[in-house]
Amino acid sequence: MGTLIRWERALERWQDALLAKLLRSEPVELLDALRRECDNHAVVCSHSRVVVPNAYEVELDVGVYKELTRRGGRAGHADRAGQALTDALVRHGEENHYEWAGPLTVRVTPAAGLPNGRYHVASRVMPHVRVDEFP
Template structure:
């Protein structure tokens, strides 16, 4: 597949994912993407001039109702789409992940003050597909 075609396909996928997240979260998904990038940047550890390590496991907690609505609208792939966006951010910054990168979308145990809550942690040697699918 030609690089130009892949780029158009990626843009179409991003537009679809943005529309889905926007519908479920009732606001622009750019805020969520910025929060993920900020979480990554804020927890970067400079190990040497050429090595900056960042957490690899990210979790986006949503209000339970919003999480259910997202799943009803086919949002099961949103975590992967957010992982892809974060991977591009890390590549642009030259970051090294602490292990396989993953972003999970989960219902919040208690309603967050904001529409979502973002957290991260380094989890070495954990496969991205080791997490159970959220229902």
Template structure:
């Protein structure tokens, strides 16, 4: 029984550390993945116009996602949105619509701690991501 309790405490500390890192410190690898997703999907329309997707989704392990919800996952999504907005501004990108980053639970067992995807959604409101997904 004592070993199980120690194991449970170790797991709880690991989850707390991950949540803390996601909320209070810039998780460099995740930020790099968001920037890379943006850069990789840039479409050069003209010499002065480069359009990039505006709707980004970060899938996290279900347990980590639930912990973030308890501590305000919306704040994390907004922080990531702000970082990505600065990146786009530095590169001179034009967003396909209002920029938003949505934090969701993984739909399948993750190979990595997170997965990042994006899509251009020109008519989505920045606050439209809810439980059911984006609303045009």
């Protein structure tokens, strides 16, 4: 079992490094904001069932988003960052025994005038959501 835990930690370190390269910001802070958004909107249905939103949007400062997409086009690095954030959120949900309200997705988009100048995280419940169908 120790090997599995070491493997998971190595994967988490790799994922944090990937996000740092892609987003050029502190990935732990962004991941913490995403986890808090999930935790803050958890609905306890019973002692064994906690439901959380399944559609998350991470709005990045326009400059950060442009840097992210400059190297690989919109479908390149932004989608990879969204997938890395989705994977991190999946692990968080598993650790807390959360049940997603539907298929989980994290979409990364540009936004001007963010309160902290870097990012904003929001969530909602959307049935049968796909990243390319996000309203």
